[in-house]
Amino acid sequence: MSKDANVRYSDKDLAEFKVLITEKIEKAQHDLELIKSAYMNDHNNGTEDTSPTFKAFDEGSAVMSKESNSQLAIRQEKFIRDLKNALIRIENKTYGICRVTKKLINKERLKLVPHATLSIEAKNMQ
Numbered sequence: 191m192s193k194d195a196n197v198r199y200s201d202k203d204l205a206e207f208k209v210l211i212t213e214k215i216e217k218a219q220h221d222l223e224l225i226k227s228a229y230m231n232d233h234n235n236g237t238e239d240t241s242p243t244f245k246a247f248d249e250g251s252a253v254m255s256k257e258s259n260s261q262l263a264i265r266q267e268k269f270i271r272d273l274k275n276a277l278i279r280i281e282n283k284t285y286g287i288c289r290v291t292k293k294l295i296n297k298e299r300l301k302l303v304p305h306a307t308l309s310i311e312a313k314n315m316q
Contacts, residue, residue, distance in 0.1 A: 272305035
């Protein structure tokens with residue numbers, strides 16, 4: 191059996207990635223709520239809420255078509271799903287292993303794109 195067969199990140203690394211991903215999921219879900227409320231406020235002119243965050247979102251959403259707003263929501267939902275799948279890979283201890291080269295994905299890449307399943311090497315081959 192080759193040494194490469196059991197290449198994986200240590201439990202300590204996996205725990206750190208888990209924290210990072212969990213935080214990203216929370217933020218992404220919060221952003222999704224904002225996108226959805228901005229979308230809802232489109233229908234009732236958003237007069238109930240005067241918080242600055244909503245003001246900015248409201249002005250933005252007035253300009254943004256309903257389609258691009260729902261596209262944004264769909265992308266955000268996919269991002270959350272990808273992050274949740276990454277958590278499953280952490281549980282399975284397969285997180286951070288490139289699905290093409292079977293080598294470890296660079297730590298810096300995973301910090302930037304925590305749901306990545308391809309190494310840069312594999313991505314460039316596409």
